[in-house]
Amino acid sequence: MLSSDFIRNIISRDVEVKKNQGRVHTRFPPEPNGYLHIGHAKSICLNFGLAAEYEGLCNLRFDDTNPSKENVEYVESIKSDVKWLGFDWGDRELYASDYFEQLYQYAVQLIKEGRAYVDSLSAEEIRDYRGTLTDPGKESPYRNRSVKENIDLFERMRRGEFKDGAHVLRAKIDMASPNLLMRDPTLYRIRWVSHHRTGVQWCIYPMYDFTHCLSDSIEGITHSICTLEFENNRPLYDWVLDELGVDCHPQQIEFARLNLSYYILSKRKLVELVTGGFVTGWDDPRMPTISGLRRRGYTPGSIRSFCERIGVAKRDSMVDLALLEYCIREDLNKSTPRVMGVLRPLRVIIDNYPKDQVEYLNAANNPEDPAMGTREVPFSRVLYIEKEDFQEIPQKKFFRLAPGREVRLRYAYFIKFVRVVKDEQTGEVVELHCTYDPKTRGGDSPDGRKVKATLHWVSAPHAVAAEVRLYDRLFLRPNPEAEKDGTDFKTYLNPDSLKTLTPCRVEPTLSGSPPGSRFQFERLGYFCVDPVDASDEKLVFNRTVTLRDQWAKIQKAQQHR
RNA sequence: UGGGGCGUCGUCAAGUGGUAAGACACAGGAUUUUGGUUCCUGCAUUCGGAGGUUCGAAUCCUCCCGCCCCAGCCA
Numbered sequence: 114m115l116s117s118d119f120i121r122n123i124i125s126r127d128v129e130v131k132k133n134q135g136r137v138h139t140r141f142p143p144e145p146n147g148y149l150h151i152g153h154a155k156s157i158c159l160n161f162g163l164a165a166e167y168e169g170l171c172n173l174r175f176d177d178t179n180p181s182k183e184n185v186e187y188v189e190s191i192k193s194d195v196k197w198l199g200f201d202w203g204d205r206e207l208y209a210s211d212y213f214e215q216l217y218q219y220a221v222q223l224i225k226e227g228r229a230y231v232d233s234l235s236a237e238e239i240r241d242y243r244g245t246l247t248d249p250g251k252e253s254p255y256r257n258r259s260v261k262e263n264i265d266l267f268e269r270m271r272r273g274e275f276k277d278g279a280h281v282l283r284a285k286i287d288m289a290s291p292n293l294l295m296r297d298p299t300l301y302r303i304r305w306v307s308h309h310r311t312g313v314q315w316c317i318y319p320m321y322d323f324t325h326c327l328s329d330s331i332e333g334i335t336h337s338i339c340t341l342e343f344e345n346n347r348p349l350y351d352w353v354l355d356e357l358g359v360d361c362h363p364q365q366i367e368f369a370r371l372n373l374s375y376y377i378l379s380k381r382k383l384v385e386l387v388t389g390g391f392v393t394g395w396d397d398p399r400m401p402t403i404s405g406l407r408r409r410g411y412t413p414g415s416i417r418s419f420c421e422r423i424g425v426a427k428r429d430s431m432v433d434l435a436l437l438e439y440c441i442r443e444d445l446n447k448s449t450p451r452v453m454g455v456l457r458p459l460r461v462i463i464d465n466y467p468k469d470q471v472e473y474l475n476a477a478n479n480p481e482d483p484a485m486g487t488r489e490v491p492f493s494r495v496l497y498i499e500k501e502d503f504q505e506i507p508q509k510k511f512f513r514l515a516p517g518r519e520v521r522l523r524y525a526y527f528i529k530f531v532r533v534v535k536d537e538q539t540g541e542v543v544e545l546h547c548t549y550d551p552k553t554r555g556g557d558s559p560d561g562r563k564v565k566a567t568l569h570w571v572s573a574p575h576a577v578a579a580e581v582r583l584y585d586r587l588f589l590r591p592n593p594e595a596e597k598d599g600t601d602f603k604t605y606l607n608p609d610s611l612k613t614l615t616p617c618r619v620e621p622t623l624s625g626s627p628p629g630s631r632f633q634f635e636r637l638g639y640f641c642v643d644p645v646d647a648s649d650e651k652l653v654f655n656r657t658v659t660l661r662d663q664w665a666k667i668q669k670a671q672q673h674r
Numbered sequence: 675u676g677g678g679g680c681g682u683c684g685u686c687a688a689g690u691g692g693u694a695a696g697a698c699a700c701a702g703g704a705u706u707u708u709g710g711u712u713c714c715u716g717c718a719u720u721c722g723g724a725g726g727u728u729c730g731a732a733u734c735c736u737c738c739c740g741c742c743c744c745a746g747c748c749a
Contacts, residue, residue, distance in 0.1 A: 117688070144749055179748060236747055243745055247676050250745090281747050291677040293745050302747035321749045345678055345744050367679085369742095374685080380749095422697060424687050426680095429742055433685045436698050446711065481711065512709080521707060556707045567707050636708045663709040 118425040120159070120366055121166075124336060127364075128167060133335040137169030140334050141195070141202075142325070144176045145187035145309075148395040148402045149194045151416065151437075152371040152378040158420035159368070160338055161200040172332055173202035177210045178324050180308035188309070190395070194403040199413045209319075209328045210310045216319050217271065219327055219357055220282060220300060224263045228356050229300060230256055231266040232283045239281075242288070243296050249289035250296045256285065270303055273316045277303050284323075286352065294349050298322055326350040327359070334363040340370040341427065371423065372431045375586035376401040377593060382602060391606060392587075396645070398655050399587045399610050409584060410631055410641030410657030415444040431592060438658050445631060445639045445657070450478045450485060453523065453569040454619035454634040454654075456581055458497035460544045460573065464531060466494040471572075474555065476524040490620055492525050495573040497618045499636075502568045503545060505533060510667050512565035514545070521567040523635060527553040569635045576618035579652035581640070583612040623652065636660065 128135050139160040143153065164171035173195060177183050195202070223229035232255045234242065244250030258266075270280055282301035290296055300323040307313050326349075329337045337350075344367045354362045372378060377386075378401055386392050386400070395402050398409035406416065419440040423432050453476075473489035498514070507515040514520050519529040526549040534544040552559050556567070586607055593605040623632070628644040638659040647653040 122690095142749095146749080176749065182748075232747095239747075240745070245676085245745060249676090278747065283747095293677080296745085299747050304747085318747095320747080325749085341679070342743055343749090346749095347678090369680085422686080424697090426687070428680050428687095430686060433698065436686075439698060442710090451708080451710095477707095480706090480708080510709090523707060525707095564707090566709080569708075633708085633710085636710070638710095660708075660710050665709090667709080 119427065120163070120336075120338065120368060120425055123364075123366060124163065124167060127335070136333075136335055137164060137167035138171070138333055138335045139164050139169065139338060140172040140174050140207075140329065140332060142174045142176045142328075142339075143191050144179070144183065145185075145191060146179070146182040147187060147380045147384055148190050148404055150378050150380075150383065150400075150402045151373060151376075151406065151419075152401075153194075154198060154403060154416050155371045155420050155423065155425075156338070156340075157195055157198055157200060158417055159425060161202075163336070163338075169335070170205065171200070171202065172205040172207050172334070174205075174207040174328060174332065175209065176321070176325065176328075177208055177308070177310065178318050178321060179304075180306045180318065181304065183309055185309050190404065194407075197407060197413055198403065198416060205332075207328075207332065208310060209324050210308060212324075212328055212331055213311060213315055213319070215331065216324060216327055220267065220319070220323070221264065222357060223284070223300075224267060224282075225260055226356065227260060227285065229263070229282055229284050230258055231263050231270070231280050232256070232297075233280050236278060239299075243293065244288070246293070252288050253283075253297070256297070267301075270301070270317050271315070273305075275303055277305055279303060282317075284349075284352070292345060292348060294322070294345050295352070298349060322346055322349045323353060326353050326363075326365075327357075329363040330354055330359045330361045333361050337363040337365045339365060339367055341367045341429070342370075343367055367427070368425050369427055369429055372429070372592070373401060373437065374431055374434045374591040375588050375593075376434070377588065377602060379594070382594075385603075389603075391603060398582070398584050398643075401587075408644055408655065410445075410639060410655055411441050412444050412448075412631075415441040418444065434586065441658050442639070442661070445633065447481055449631050449633045449639060451476075451480070451635050452620055452623060452632045453490065453571055454579070454581070454617060454623070454632075454637070454640075455497045455499055455569065455571050455576075456583075456614050456617050456634075456637065457500040458571075458576075458616075458618045459500045459503060459542065461496045461498050461528070461570070462544065462546050463494050463496070463528065463549045464546050465548045468494055470494065471575075472554075474524050488622055490524060490622070491572045491575040492522075493572045493574055496522070496570045497573055497576060498522075498545075498568050498570050500542075502566075503533075503542065505542065508668075509671060513568060514547075514566070519564055521553070521556050521564045522570045523567050524556055525554075525570065526550060526556070527558060527562075527564055569637075571618045571620050573618070575621045577621055577624045577652065578616040579619045579623070579654055580613060580615040581617045581654045581656065582643070583614060583656045585610050585612075617654075619652070619654075625649065626652065631657070633660075 141160045161171045281299045283297045286295045288296045396404035396408045472492045476490045479485040503514045528547040528549045531546040588605045590605045593602040626642045631641040639657040640654040643653040
């Protein structure tokens with residue numbers, strides 16, 4: 114076993130002592146009320162990973178007990194995201210709503226045993242009766258209704274004789290419990306809402322605490338893994354199963370949910386970003402959703418690797434975004450073809466290059482992997498280079514193109530600066546004139562002369578226009594939710610999280626690239642063809658992540674000096 | 675101020691009485707036709723704090739401090 118964490122320790126021990134006959138059966142139980150995000154990926158990798166490691170099974174179970182917030186769009190997105198991440202639930206696509214009848218019968222059993230009652234207090238009254246953190250609650254006047262009356266009322270609740278909120282079914286536990294969840298928790302409420310799967314079949318719906326443990330039990334789950342905030346619910350989880358005397362009593366184990374710096378992983382807040390138009394949708398490449406990361410160009414493997422590296426523990430933590438970026442670079446570096454594209458084009462004229470000549474130069478598709486072959490890149494008298502690769506008055510440690518300098522054009526020639534042409538009005542650099550050394554074809558100098566920089570470039574007449582979207586972190590602060598003064602998290606939205614550049618110039622091999630295809634633009638970063646907005650006529654690239662950038666660090670250090 | 679959890683490097687995280695793994699980040703250096711990659715090197719005499727037990731403590735005990743969760747007919 115590669116990784117060791119407290120959950121795997123528990124399960125290993127259980128398997129060793131043949132608990133559950135040595136069987137391991139987990140489940141991933143999303144509520145279909147939003148899209149999955151990278152925090153869910155942690156749970157998915159954990160639950161499906163455990164099942165795989167211990168040769169067990171993992172169910173996909175939708176926890177769909179609150180029809181007013183759930184819908185099929187979410188169900189479909191969740192299925193496709195889990196699948197995309199590389200996991201398979203076989204024929205075990207399950208729904209808590211499939212157990213509604215069974216759950217109802219369990220509730221009846223609880224009533225018959227005198228462990229549940231129909232309460233007719235209003236929601237506000239129930240809140241008042243619950244007490245506070247320090248004061249015990251008091252018992253509802255309806256708490257001692259007879260079993261017969263409770264059964265009658267509960268049946269009529271099901272039949273639809275009452276309005277929303279008229280009655281609820283409550284467990285009869287202990288109104289003085291120091292654990293508020295044990296103060297007669299609600300088990301069923303009346304909701305005249307159509308359910309995305311059961312339609313109008315039901316007007317009463319079971320609550321999470323009643324549903325979850327029993328669904329686990331029904332499915333034969335051995336280890337029910339959830340996040341820390343459910344730790345308080347565990348006594349209730351166990352209470353329900355114990356009172357009902359079910360055969361299968363899974364063990365609930367809680368771990369800390371993921372927090373990622375410069376992002377937000379609260380479903381409620383992500384919904385807010387989507388509905389408020391702060392992003393273009395759930396799959397906006399700036400979103401930490403699985404669909405957003407996918408559109409951004411992240412690979413399933415990189416996300417799985419990330420989830421392995423962050424580990425599993427019980428302490429609240431904030432994982433550095435840099436780790437996620439490390440994982441995607443690591444994956445893409447090995448697998449992605451190199452290509453040249455100029456984001457902010459600056460025209461360069463090679464004065465001594467024959468006017469109508471075109472040469473095709475050989476370029477490696479991936480220096481990391483010769484098996485990926487080579488391609489021919491056209492070179493001509495007029496080229497584009499990156500604006501930031503020229504400085505008229507070079508700053509310290511800048512060793513790209515500048516007056517008097519010679520640099521290499523990748524896979525092409527050494528070129529030497531001749532003169533700069535500026536806009537008379539603005540003083541802006543509009544064009545460069547250079548000369549090339551024909552003896553350096555391919556990028557090597559026969560006289561062994563060295564050059565300090567290699568630039569990427571594109572032949573102007575052959576270049577293909579493209580739109581490039583530069584994405585950056587969504588928030589300015591590492592933890593936008595933690596600002597104590599009550600500031601709204603949206604205050605810290607990064608105004609530069611998206612920069613759209615157009616027209617950019619990319620090498621001709623890129624025309625017609627299929628949606629979703631990934632490339633490394635040399636010296637810039639990893640990009641993928643946007644699966645939504647790109648078309649045959651229009652190339653659109655999303656920047657997945659930049660390359661590590663030593664030069665950017667030097668510049669930053671110089672600024673701070 | 676009730677109850678339940680958690681505190682090990684900047685960030686994650688192993689460690690379960692025998693003398694602080696690993697990863698990311700960071701800092702140097704080597705290689706390099708991507709200021710990329712790769713490769714070396716460095717990076718917690720110390721585990722929230724204070725006492726105690728022990729030959730020996732991050733691990734056991736006591737007290738203290740800090741952070742998170744719970745008062746939905748949400749999950």
